Amino acid sequence: MSDEANVKKQSVMENVELTEWLASLDYVLNSGTPERVQYLLQQLQIRAQASGVTLPFTYNTPYINTITKENQAQFPGNRDLERRIKSLVRWNAMAMVVNANKAHDGVGGHISTFASSATLYEVGFNHFFRARSETGSGDLVYFQGHASPGIYARAYIEGRLTELHLTNFRRELAKGGGLSSYPHPWLMPNFWQFPTVSMGLAPIMGIYQARFNRYLEDRGIKPVDDYKTWVFMGDGESDEPESLGALTMASREKLDNLIFVINCNLQRLDGPVRGNGKIIQELEALFRGAGWNVIKVIWGSDWDPLIEKDTDGILARRMGEVVDGEFQKYSVSDGAYIREKFFGTDERLMELAANLTDEQIRTMKRGGHDPEKVYAAYKAAMEYKGAPTVILAHTVKGYGLGESGEGKNITHQQKKLNEQELKEFRARFNIPLSDAEVVKTPFYKPAEDSPEMQYLRERRKELDGYTPTRRTEVTPLKTPSEEVFEEFYKGTEGRAVSTTMAYVRVLSKLLRDEGVGKLIVPIIPDEARTFGMEGLFRQVGIYAHTGQLYEPVDSDSLMYYKEATDGQILEEGINEAGAISSFIAAGTSYATHNINMIPFYTYYSMFGPQRVGDLVWAAGDLRCKGFLVGATSGRTTLNGEGLQHQDGHTHLLTSTVPNLVSYDPAFAYEIAVIIRDGIYRMYERQESVFYYISVGNENYNMPAMPAGVKEGILKGMYRLSKSAKASSLKAHLFGSGAIMNQVIEAQKILEDKYNVSTDIWSVTSYNELRREALNAERTNLLNANHNKLAYVTELLQNEGGVFVAASDYMKVLSDSIRKWVPGPYTVLGTDGFGRSESREALRDFFEVDAKHIVWATLVTLFDEKKIGADVLAKAKAELKINADKLNPMIS
Ligand SMILES: Cc1ncc(C[n+]2csc(CCOP(=O)(O)OP(=O)(O)O)c2C)c(N)n1
Ligand SMILES: [Mg+2]
Numbered sequence: 001m002s003d004e005a006n007v008k009k010q011s012v013m014e015n016v017e018l019t020e021w022l023a024s025l026d027y028v029l030n031s032g033t034p035e036r037v038q039y040l041l042q043q044l045q046i047r048a049q050a051s052g053v054t055l056p057f058t059y060n061t062p063y064i065n066t067i068t069k070e071n072q073a074q075f076p077g078n079r080d081l082e083r084r085i086k087s088l089v090r091w092n093a094m095a096m097v098v099n100a101n102k103a104h105d106g107v108g109g110h111i112s113t114f115a116s117s118a119t120l121y122e123v124g125f126n127h128f129f130r131a132r133s134e135t136g137s138g139d140l141v142y143f144q145g146h147a148s149p150g151i152y153a154r155a156y157i158e159g160r161l162t163e164l165h166l167t168n169f170r171r172e173l174a175k176g177g178g179l180s181s182y183p184h185p186w187l188m189p190n191f192w193q194f195p196t197v198s199m200g201l202a203p204i205m206g207i208y209q210a211r212f213n214r215y216l217e218d219r220g221i222k223p224v225d226d227y228k229t230w231v232f233m234g235d236g237e238s239d240e241p242e243s244l245g246a247l248t249m250a251s252r253e254k255l256d257n258l259i260f261v262i263n264c265n266l267q268r269l270d271g272p273v274r275g276n277g278k279i280i281q282e283l284e285a286l287f288r289g290a291g292w293n294v295i296k297v298i299w300g301s302d303w304d305p306l307i308e309k310d311t312d313g314i315l316a317r318r319m320g321e322v323v324d325g326e327f328q329k330y331s332v333s334d335g336a337y338i339r340e341k342f343f344g345t346d347e348r349l350m351e352l353a354a355n356l357t358d359e360q361i362r363t364m365k366r367g368g369h370d371p372e373k374v375y376a377a378y379k380a381a382m383e384y385k386g387a388p389t390v391i392l393a394h395t396v397k398g399y400g401l402g403e404s405g406e407g408k409n410i411t412h413q414q415k416k417l418n419e420q421e422l423k424e425f426r427a428r429f430n431i432p433l434s435d436a437e438v439v440k441t442p443f444y445k446p447a448e449d450s451p452e453m454q455y456l457r458e459r460r461k462e463l464d465g466y467t468p469t470r471r472t473e474v475t476p477l478k479t480p481s482e483e484v485f486e487e488f489y490k491g492t493e494g495r496a497v498s499t500t501m502a503y504v505r506v507l508s509k510l511l512r513d514e515g516v517g518k519l520i521v522p523i524i525p526d527e528a529r530t531f532g533m534e535g536l537f538r539q540v541g542i543y544a545h546t547g548q549l550y551e552p553v554d555s556d557s558l559m560y561y562k563e564a565t566d567g568q569i570l571e572e573g574i575n576e577a578g579a580i581s582s583f584i585a586a587g588t589s590y591a592t593h594n595i596n597m598i599p600f601y602t603y604y605s606m607f608g609p610q611r612v613g614d615l616v617w618a619a620g621d622l623r624c625k626g627f628l629v630g631a632t633s634g635r636t637t638l639n640g641e642g643l644q645h646q647d648g649h650t651h652l653l654t655s656t657v658p659n660l661v662s663y664d665p666a667f668a669y670e671i672a673v674i675i676r677d678g679i680y681r682m683y684e685r686q687e688s689v690f691y692y693i694s695v696g697n698e699n700y701n702m703p704a705m706p707a708g709v710k711e712g713i714l715k716g717m718y719r720l721s722k723s724a725k726a727s728s729l730k731a732h733l734f735g736s737g738a739i740m741n742q743v744i745e746a747q748k749i750l751e752d753k754y755n756v757s758t759d760i761w762s763v764t765s766y767n768e769l770r771r772e773a774l775n776a777e778r779t780n781l782l783n784a785n786h787n788k789l790a791y792v793t794e795l796l797q798n799e800g801g802v803f804v805a806a807s808d809y810m811k812v813l814s815d816s817i818r819k820w821v822p823g824p825y826t827v828l829g830t831d832g833f834g835r836s837e838s839r840e841a842l843r844d845f846f847e848v849d850a851k852h853i854v855w856a857t858l859v860t861l862f863d864e865k866k867i868g869a870d871v872l873a874k875a876k877a878e879l880k881i882n883a884d885k886l887n888p889m890i891s
Contacts, residue, residue, distance in 0.1 A: 059285035062313070063278070063320035065367060066295045069304045072376040077126055081455040082371060085157070086122040087429035088444055088452070090115065090400060092153035092166065094417070094425065095441040100169045101415040102441075107170045108181065112398035112411040113234070114150030116265040116368070120232065120393055121150060123374045126456075128382065129230070131465035136225045137213075137593045141468060142206045144232040144263065145182040145197025151468065152179055155191070156443065158456065158466055163443050185470055185591075186621045186659075186688075193470045193592065195621040198614050199233075200240025203260065205618070206231035207246045208581035210258035210388070212589070215543055219566045221518070222593055228382065231260045235279045236268025244286060246578050250388045251291030253545055258388040259381045260292075263368065265397035266324045269412045275325030280392045293389040295377045300365030306352050314348050331396045331407030335361035368393030400428055474590040477683040479676060480513045488672035491704035499695040499738070500531050500631045502668035502702060506675055507533075507600055511540055511568070516598060516679065521586040521626075523570045523601040525579040531602055531631045531697075534559045541567030576607045580615045580628075587624035587690060596683050598626060605630025605638075605694055606645050609653035620657040623688040627678060633664075633694035634808030635830035636842035637738040646834025646842075647694075648809050654692045655767045655816075662692040663765045664807065665713075666740035669705035670764055671695070673713045696738040696808075698839065709762075715772065715791050716765035721747070727757040729866055730801025731857045734763045739808050739848055746806075746853035754858060754867075754875065761795075763805070766813045773820045790820040797822045802860040804828070806848050824864055826856045832888035846888045851879040 028037055045055060097109035114121075124141070132138035143151050152169065155161045161179070168178030172187060180187040182197035194209075196202035210229040216222040237243055250258055264280050266272055273279045280296060287294045298319075299307070306315055322342065330338045335358025343349040343361075353361065367373045374393065381389035398411035404421040405411035417425065419439050425431070426438050433444065446452040460466055487509075488502060511517050528534050537559055544563035552561045570586075572579040579601060585592075586599035608630050609616045616628075632638040635648030654662040661678070665671045674693060681687045712718025717734070731750060735743030743760055750756040763769070773790035780786050789797070796803070803825040805814035811829035818825055830846040843849035858875050861867045875881075 059288040060281050061284065061296070062316040063281065063298060064296075064307060064316050065298055065373065067297075067373075067376050067380060069301075069308070072372070073379045075372040075375045077371070077375070077459075078455060079371065081452055082122060082126055084430070085126075085452050085456055086118055087431060088157060088446065089122065089150060089153045090118050090429055091425070091431045092156055092443050092445075093118075093149035094401075095443055096149050096153060096166045096169045097415055098417055098441050099167065100171070103167075104171070109149060109170060109415055110146040110412065111149065111414055112401060112405055113144060113146035113263075114148075114153075115399045115401055115406075116395040116397045117144065117147050117232070117263045117393075118150060118399070119369050119371055119374055120261055120263060120395070121147065121154075123371050123378060124230065125154060125467075126459045127375060128228075128378050128463075129467050130227065130463045131460070131467040131469060132471060133464040136223070137227055138464060138467060139227050140193065140206075140209055140213075140229045140592060142194045142196050142202040142229075142231045142233075143183055143468065144202075144234055144237075145195075146234070147232070148179075148182050151183075155466070157445055157453075158460065160191075160466055166443055183468075184621050185623055188470075189472070189623065190470055191468060193468050195618050196233075198618065199237040200242035201615060201618050203231055203233055203237070203240075203243040204246050204577055205581045205584055205615075206260070207250045207255070207258065207388075208578060209585045209592075210250065210255045211253050212582060212585035213257060213593075214253065214255065214545060215521075215570070216589070216593065216595065216597075218543070218545060219518075219568065221595060221597075227257065229258050231258070233260065233262055234268065235262055235264040235266065235273045235283070238262060238279070238283060239268075239273070242577055244290075246575075246581070247287065247290035247292065249578065254386050255388045256385050259378075260388070260390040262390060262392050263395055264392050265368075265395045265399075266328050267397040267407075267409070267412070271409045272325050272328055274323075275328075276323050278320075278324055280394060281320075283390070283392055287390045287392075291387055293381070293384045293387045295380055295389060295391045296394075297367035297370075297373050297377045297391060298394040299367050299373075300370035301372055302360075302364045309352055312348075314346060315352060318342065318345065318349055328407055333362075335359055338362065366394040366396060368395035369399060400425065402428070470591055471594075472591050472686075474594050474596055474686070476686055477519070477596050477679070478515055479680040479684045480510065480516055482676070484509055484513055485672040485676050488668045488702075489705040492668065492702040494701055496699035496701055497668070498697045498699050499665060499668065499671060500697050501699075503602075503629060503631075503671050503675075503693070503695045504531060504533050504535075505668075506672055508536060508539060510675075511536070516683075518568075519596055519598050520568070521570060521582075521597050521599040522568065523572060523579050523582050523586070523599055525572045525576050525603050525607075526574045527602070527604055527631070528569075528571070530604070533602065536569055537562050540569060542569045542571045543567035576603060576611045577615060579603065580612050580619070583626055583628070584615065584619050584622060584624050587619065587626035588622050590625065590683075590686075591623070596625075598679065598683065600627045600629060602629040602631050604645065605633035605650050606647040608647075608650055608692070609657075610647075610650065613653060616654075616657060616660070619690060620659050623659070624690050625682040625688075626690055627675065628660075628690070628692045630692065630694045632697050634696045634698075634737050634739070635834050636839055636846055636848060637696040637698050637808050638834075639839040639842055640836055641834070642836035643833045648830035648834070650692070650694065651767060651809050651813050655770075659689045660692055661689050661765075662694075662767050663716075664694045664736040664809070665764050666735060666737055666762055667705075668702040670713050670762070673705075673710050674764070677714050694737060698738040698741075700738075700741055712795075713762075713764050714768075716768035717761055717763045717792060717795060719795075720760040720762040722759050723747075723751065723757040725751050725755075725757040727755050729754070729756040729861060730799070731756050731758045731861065732761060732796070732799060732801055732803045733758060733853065733857070734761045734803065734805035734807075734814065736763045736766075736807040736809075739806050739843075742843060742848060742850045742853055743806055745850035746857070749850060749854045750857055753878070754854070754871070756857065756861065757801075758857075759799070763807070763814070766807075766816055769820075770816045773817060792817050792820040793822055799823075802826070802857065802864060802866075804853060804857045804860060806853050806856075808848065824860050826860045828852060828856055830888070832891065845886070851881070855879050855881050 171178040183192040398405035405414040541564040548563040
């Protein structure tokens with residue numbers, strides 16, 4: 001046979017082969033289930049792979065809607081009424097931003113984000129988002145921060161916000177009240193549930209929220225329900241590591257109570273998200289790879305006839321090859337351009353589009369603007385079992401803003417529309433305003449008896465009320481009795497323990513407490529053993545939705561690694577961002593679920609706010625409660641770990657969060673007093689504060705609590721020991737954390753060797769002292785008087801002598817109260833990078849050891865002309881002070 005004949009024969013055989021395979025597939029498709037088809041294909045793949053045939057790896061499906069027209073759920077709403085309501089919401093959202101900027105240039109605000117996501121939200125509001133009710137939390141919705149104008153605009157039509165509120169958008173201090181720019185529970189505690197505007201935080205917080213909801217159900221603390229956590233985010237936002245960093249946790253935990261909606265308008269602030277690529281495909285691969293159910297909503301219904309006719313897949317292929325930058329260009333182009341550039345590459349495509357006019361081509365919608373497609377996707381997501389769902393919705397940024405912004409690169413920051421643009425907007429969305437009215441951009445609300453309002457009310461009633469709404473009706477807890485804590489007031493009677501050990505003991509006692517025990521949520525990012533917390537594994541178990549499916553390797557030990565469905569500990573792995581998201585979910589459950597949960601999040605102190613500061617800030621905004629516990633803290637106390645681990649500045653970072661109360665305790669009884677008061681303030685008095693406590697790993701005797709010091713511990717300072725020595729030389733040493741021991745040693749040297757009568761003050765919180773003093777100062781300033789004394793001044797004013805502070809933190813911490821210390825004040829601290837060294841060497845290096853404290857005291861006394869140069873010179877030699885040593889701050 002000739003070569004040509006051979007090729008022909010082979011091609012005929014291949015065709016026959018293909019036809020036979022396809023016929024077999026069709027047979028199973030017609031007679032069996034889709035699962036059966038999946039199974040067979042899987043088996044084929046396994047056989048092929050075992051024989052060395054590798055299939056090309058792809059996690060992508062074609063660039064068309066995941067839900068085919070045939071499988072699309074029927075839209076149950078009234079399209080016409082919903083469009084009218086949505087148009088009014090659009091108008092009011094736009095008017096709010098335009099008016100605010102007309103009145104006060106530069107006030108800011110965003111129109112184009114909501115313009116692109118109006119349908120995504122309105123379908124949710126009309127058909128899915130259930131409000132909190134008597135029976136449950138409702139759906140928890142994280143709204144995209146920049147879409148806030150749209151959420152306010154709907155609340156206005158619902159009658160939950162007034163015209164004055166809208167007028168005062170971004171003018172919160174205006175008379176009559178205003179609206180905050182973005183979702184902030186701190187500023188609008190009855191409205192917003194979740195702050196979202198710092199990009200990337202909503203996705204990770206949402207994932208951990210959904211997991212925490214499961215945790216509460218698995219532990220029997222809240223009833224099992226089918227409420228969902230919805231996270232709305234931008235496609236640009238997906239570039240934040242936090243956005244995608246926890247995806248596998250969600251699928252591993254089978255969080256089918258979680259739905260992400262990513263508004264893929266292909267643009268972020270400066271320009272396209274992936275001009276030369278396809279963000280939807282990139283995200284699809286990522287989410288599928290992470291085990292999520294992915295629903296792409298790419299094309300609106302008007303594309304369906306074309307897709308149906310596309311039997312050979314040419315259109316789908318073309319859709320898949322056009323990059324996002326080009327799709328963006330189509331959104332600002334006319335139909336002729338799109339016909340030429342998109343369909344014009346192939347005769348068969350031109351043929352497909354032949355019956356469409358240019359105008360039809362121009363207005364064919366993207367999926368995210370089609371309520372029927374969006375509804376079908378949401379419904380499928382609601383019903384999906386076994387994994388979380390992400391909906392990737394294709395939209396146009398600035399949709400409906402026409403010439404002024406739609407699809408343009410500048411649209412993100414667009415805040416104004418001219419007369420012509422306003423008229424076009426009105427026409428496009430049928431806003432019932434006259435030419436004269438439209439230019440004044442009035443807010444518009446339909447009459448209460450209009451079909452729109454009746455429909456809206458009826459829909460919301462069906463969904464249990466209005467959302468977003470934040471409510472706090474939780475019953476206050478009763479603080480555990482003093483009995484629980486008394487053991488710690490007694491001290492350890494010579495036994496050396498660390499403050500970390502003391503804290504862990506407090507925690508483990510609280511876990512046994514009848515009143516609060518089961519409400520405590522211990523959270524650890526893979527450091528339990530470091531902190532001596534492994535005893536809790538067995539005591540309360542580690543939460544695992546599936547329970548423990550294996551026999552743990554250490555099952556014969558007392559403290560084995562016990563995982564259980566009703567386990568109490570959240571062991572988050574090496575994941576501080578996730579762990580603090582769990583902390584946030586637990587610490588806000590008083591507001592989301594009406595249940596007081598008390599998180600104790602214990603971590604390597606260096607990896608707190610330094611690592612996840614924005615989430616700590618969000619916790620403040622959220623009025624989160626609970627205890628952040630920075631273990632192994634203190635630049636010199638955590639010896640040996642070196643530069644990256646030795647924390648000498650967290651207390652500065654915590655001071656930046658207004659409602660975060662921070663303490664650096666030295667002794668077990670201080671910890672006990674602080675935690676008890678913390679529970680009292682947060683859960684009994686229901687104050688909107690949360691706590692940071694630093695604890696260390698240095699072992700020493702924990703003394704008994706002196707009488708009458710509780711108030712001082714909480715206010716931030718009390719006298720630990722008063723000198724019995726009578727001397728004309730007087731010094732007051734301030735100590736905190738583990739450095740207190742250096743202070744105690746210094747006192748002894750000062751008294752024994754240098755005849756200085758020395759008192760010791762325990763400073764548990766410079767931050768609280770400073771806040772109180774600033775308050776006093778402000779009161780005096782505004783009242784033009786000096787009546788109010790700062791607590792520090794009040795304590796020290798009659799003491800006389802010199803004051804010296806030493807802590808394991810940067811000098812600026814103790815320096816922060818200088819103004820209110822009534823006398824010469826020298827501060828020692830740990831400025832500079834840490835070192836891998838012994839504690840002793842580190843404290844010498846940072847000049848916070850006993851000898852440097854003694855030296856600083858003597859120099860301060862010398863400056864005050866209380867001692868002579870001879871005494872100082874002698875002391876310098878005795879203490880071996882080296883003025884030429886390395887400067888820790890810059891070395
Ligand atoms: C952490 C953080 N970085 C930067 C910003 C500023 N910012 C606000 S919106 C935005 C662009 C958002 O784009 P995208 O996520 O695609 O949302 P879209 O408005 O397109 O829906 C940027 C950069 C921010 N809010 N948070
Ligand atoms: Mg975007």
